[in-house]
Amino acid sequence: MARINTSRSRLRSFTARRPKRGALVIAAALSMSAFTAEIAAAPMQNPKGGHSIADTGFTWPTVEQTVRVLTLRDYNTRIVVMGVTCLGLASGTVGTFLLLRKRSLTADALSHAALPGIGLAFITLVLLGQDGKHLPGLLAGAFIAGCLGVGCILIIRHTTRLKDDAALGIVLSVSFGLGVVLLTIIQQMPVGGQAGLQRFVIGRAASMGARDAWVILICAAAVIVVCAALFKELQLLCFDQGYAGAQGWPVIRLDVILMALVTMVTVIALQSVGLVLAVAMLIIPAAAARFWTDQLMRMTLTAALIGMVSGYLGAVISALQPRMPTGPVIVLVCAAGFGVSMVAGIRRGMVVRVWRHWQLNNRVAMQHLLRAMFEQYESGTTPDRAFDGARMIQPRRIKVQFDKLLPKRSWTAAELRGIAATAVRRGLIHRNDDNSLSLTDAGGAQARRVVRNHRLWETYLIHYADIAPSHVDRDADQIEHVLGRDMVDRLERLLSEQLPPRTVPPSPHGA
Amino acid sequence: MNQPTANPPRTAAADADRAVPPARMASRGVTDDQTASATPVAHTAPPTGEEHPRTAPLAIHDMTVAYDRKPVLWDVDLNVPEGQLVAIVGPNGAGKSTLIKAALNLMPMVSGQVLIYGKPYRKQRHLVGYVPQRETVDWDFPVSALDVVAMGRYGRIGWFRPVTRKHRRAALDALERVEMAQYAHRQISQLSGGQQQRVFLARALAQDAKLYFMDEPFASVDAATERAIVRVLHELKDAGRTVIVVHHDLQTVTEYFDYLILLNMRVVTHGPVDDVFTQENLRMTYGGRLTLLSEAAQLFTQQSRSPRVD
Numbered sequence: 001m002a003r004i005n006t007s008r009s010r011l012r013s014f015t016a017r018r019p020k021r022g023a024l025v026i027a028a029a030l031s032m033s034a035f036t037a038e039i040a041a042a043p044m045q046n047p048k049g050g051h052s053i054a055d056t057g058f059t060w061p062t063v064e065q066t067v068r069v070l071t072l073r074d075y076n077t078r079i080v081v082m083g084v085t086c087l088g089l090a091s092g093t094v095g096t097f098l099l100l101r102k103r104s105l106t107a108d109a110l111s112h113a114a115l116p117g118i119g120l121a122f123i124t125l126v127l128l129g130q131d132g133k134h135l136p137g138l139l140a141g142a143f144i145a146g147c148l149g150v151g152c153i154l155i156i157r158h159t160t161r162l163k164d165d166a167a168l169g170i171v172l173s174v175s176f177g178l179g180v181v182l183l184t185i186i187q188q189m190p191v192g193g194q195a196g197l198q199r200f201v202i203g204r205a206a207s208m209g210a211r212d213a214w215v216i217l218i219c220a221a222a223v224i225v226v227c228a229a230l231f232k233e234l235q236l237l238c239f240d241q242g243y244a245g246a247q248g249w250p251v252i253r254l255d256v257i258l259m260a261l262v263t264m265v266t267v268i269a270l271q272s273v274g275l276v277l278a279v280a281m282l283i284i285p286a287a288a289a290r291f292w293t294d295q296l297m298r299m300t301l302t303a304a305l306i307g308m309v310s311g312y313l314g315a316v317i318s319a320l321q322p323r324m325p326t327g328p329v330i331v332l333v334c335a336a337g338f339g340v341s342m343v344a345g346i347r348r349g350m351v352v353r354v355w356r357h358w359q360l361n362n363r364v365a366m367q368h369l370l371r372a373m374f375e376q377y378e379s380g381t382t383p384d385r386a387f388d389g390a391r392m393i394q395p396r397r398i399k400v401q402f403d404k405l406l407p408k409r410s411w412t413a414a415e416l417r418g419i420a421a422t423a424v425r426r427g428l429i430h431r432n433d434d435n436s437l438s439l440t441d442a443g444g445a446q447a448r449r450v451v452r453n454h455r456l457w458e459t460y461l462i463h464y465a466d467i468a469p470s471h472v473d474r475d476a477d478q479i480e481h482v483l484g485r486d487m488v489d490r491l492e493r494l495l496s497e498q499l500p501p502r503t504v505p506p507s508p509h510g511a
Numbered sequence: 512m513n514q515p516t517a518n519p520p521r522t523a524a525a526d527a528d529r530a531v532p533p534a535r536m537a538s539r540g541v542t543d544d545q546t547a548s549a550t551p552v553a554h555t556a557p558p559t560g561e562e563h564p565r566t567a568p569l570a571i572h573d574m575t576v577a578y579d580r581k582p583v584l585w586d587v588d589l590n591v592p593e594g595q596l597v598a599i600v601g602p603n604g605a606g607k608s609t610l611i612k613a614a615l616n617l618m619p620m621v622s623g624q625v626l627i628y629g630k631p632y633r634k635q636r637h638l639v640g641y642v643p644q645r646e647t648v649d650w651d652f653p654v655s656a657l658d659v660v661a662m663g664r665y666g667r668i669g670w671f672r673p674v675t676r677k678h679r680r681a682a683l684d685a686l687e688r689v690e691m692a693q694y695a696h697r698q699i700s701q702l703s704g705g706q707q708q709r710v711f712l713a714r715a716l717a718q719d720a721k722l723y724f725m726d727e728p729f730a731s732v733d734a735a736t737e738r739a740i741v742r743v744l745h746e747l748k749d750a751g752r753t754v755i756v757v758h759h760d761l762q763t764v765t766e767y768f769d770y771l772i773l774l775n776m777r778v779v780t781h782g783p784v785d786d787v788f789t790q791e792n793l794r795m796t797y798g799g800r801l802t803l804l805s806e807a808a809q810l811f812t813q814q815s816r817s818p819r820v821d
Binding site (some may be wrong): 100102129161229230231232233235236238239240242243245246247248249290293294295299 | 659
């Protein structure tokens with residue numbers, strides 16, 4: 001038996017989608033990245049002129065400065081903010097698909113793999129007698145190395161029986177180690193300009209020139225155009241790759257396109273956010289967007305917006321505080337956006353969930369109260385169980401004592417008082433002078449509907465248990481909409497048969 | 512440990528049978544090694560190159576599928592007749608889903624050939640609809656039921672173009688056929704399991720294919736969904752379509768299907784349900800599992816009961 005199970009599960013794992021990686025792993029990777037960023041940040045502070053390393057003071061910018069930066073008056077600020085904003089736009093868009101494809105950590109490995117690419121590109125350029133800091137050359141190196149990194153992951157995944165996370169861990173750490181070794185070698189090379197390479201580790205947007213910003217703009221535009229053109233194909237790929245394959249869509253090629261887009265975004269993020277944190281720009285806006293919508297197009301747009309705003313704010317803050325490392329600031333702004341979304345997101349945010357839960361509790365309690373009242377009426381002097389027929393006559397003249405309602409349910413006196421107060425406010429229940437309760441006309445009608453639905457559902461579940469689960473929407477106000485008129489007629493007949501003989505059987509509807 | 516792990520527990524005699532190399536096994540007549548009578552069985556796998564392979568919706572020749580050196584399917588040879596509801600039945604790990612996946616090119620074959628209406632699958636994709644198992648996707652994905660069904664139209668829409676109103680209309684029609692139109696705009700995680708299964712079915716219907724593959728559509732669904740699926744199966748049959756269903760419930764085989772393929776790593780036998788659904792064939796497929804056999808015995812006594820389908 002065990003053997004069957006293993007072979008079956010192997011089969012599954014061969015064909016099924018990649019296993020979900022825990023959020024824990026991502027969190028761990030991110031925290032590790034943040035740690036390395038901290039280390040890398042230390043040497044970054046001295047080359048900046050004007051501040052000494054001993055100067056740890058934090059000066060608030062003046063209002064004029066702030067306004068100047070926010071309105072993008074300075075040419076330099078404009079360049080940087082434009083570049084980073086475009087980056088946020090592109091990373092939010094691609095990140096949505098990356099997140100839904102469950103390849104977040106692949107992007108992380110990819111960005112780390114870019115570091116040795118930069119190092120090798122620098123060495124190659126210097127050996128060729130060029131300027132080692134030639135940006136397009138360095139980015140090309142990063143792009144190629146990133147692709148090689150993804151290639152390594154794929155090779156490990158397909159030729160060994162190692163799981164994905166192991167392959168990712170190996171590639172990520174080894175390439176980062178290789179990158180650091182290469183950077184150390186470069187530091188000792190007898191040429192200038194090495195110090196600038198550090199900026200790729202955690203990013204320094206201030207070093208961005210007009211030409212760099214144009215590179216970012218063009219790459220971001222290309223990424224967005226491809227995403228828009230392939231929107232439906234990528235949606236299918238992320239949702240159901242097996243079906244996509246059966247339909248003849250080239251799954252592997254689409255995957256390669258998606259990873260190429262991710263690589264492109266990572267590479268243009270190197271300069272402003274840095275390679276350790278590039279993955280945050282891809283994942284966090286998309287993850288935040290998921291709290292706001294249940295629709296992929298809207299999610300993509302929301303993620304792009306969040307990425308854009310984070311990029312803008314991060315760039316502005318780092319323009320106001322030049323000693324702040326740009327990458328971490330942008331990521332922290334992103335994280336703030338994520339926090340806000342997690343709490344306030346209108347689809348899945350915590351507030352909405354708590355609110356829905358509270359509403360449900362309230363509705364159920366109200367129904368319980370109305371039913372309890374109605375049952376008191378039934379057991380009183382005027383039996384009235386014709387739910388659909390004659391109106392309840394003057395429900396107000398029957399008074400129900402609070403003490404009689406209390407044992408009907410498991411509610412506490414305080415809970416009952418609270419829900420009764422709500423019912424009074426809504427005009428469903430009238431509080432008499434002697435503090436007893438009566439149903440109003442509206443309350444009577446609603447109570448009758450609630451009781452009728454409840455009893456019909458009970459009858460239905462008893463008699464049609466086999467088909468019930470698919471139809472149970474017991475909260476539906478109009479039971480006919482869920483079950484259909486015929487079924488309700490049948491149920492009413494069943495219900496009237498069960499009634500004790502002293503009560504008037506309900507008349508067929510419409511009386 | 513050179514024997515395949517996907518085998519169900521079997522008797523010693525069957526184990527001896529399994530030790531025979533696969534190539535020789537196919538040529539050997541399959542004999543019932545558990546009954547004393549030892550009569551040759553009528554419905555063994557037919558030889559290759561038989562009637563109408565050109566027009567058969569699905570013709571499989573000499574298919575062997577292995578996963579990581581462990582053969583899952585051996586020498587499958589099969590012609591499925593047109594316009595029938597076909598069930599693939601067999602024990603767990605018999606390779607039922609693998610057969611479908613290999614036929615759809617989702618899994619590499621070690622050897623063999625699959626022809627859909629006489630041509631390779633690559634050229635006939637537009638004729639084939641596929642309903643995968645429900646668990647293969649993440650139902651938390653941010654799409655509505657209608658979006659998922661519209662995926663069935665992607666092949667017609669083609670590269671780069673968005674889903675137009677015409678195709679959305681077709682998707683809605685497909686949802687209506689499985690009684691799900693009212694849930695069209697719900698996010699898919701808010702649907703029950705049976706409703707999700709019907710969404711998958713609707714997606715295949717939206718394709719308007721000639722040959723359908725369904726992987727365990729009846730697995731853990733509610734009775735309403737089961738009825739809806741059966742009704743759709745009959746509609747498809749009436750429209751002359753062929754449907755191949757991986758099925759796990761012996762109780763309903765005779766009720767729902769016309770044609771039966773009994774599979775346990777090889778095709779034990781196939782043919783019209785009435786001929787093939789016999790106790791002996793089931794024993795050969797499932798091995799000596801007593802509970803199943805007694806269940807089957809019960810089935811034969813009540814085979815004449817009226818179908819539940821309306």
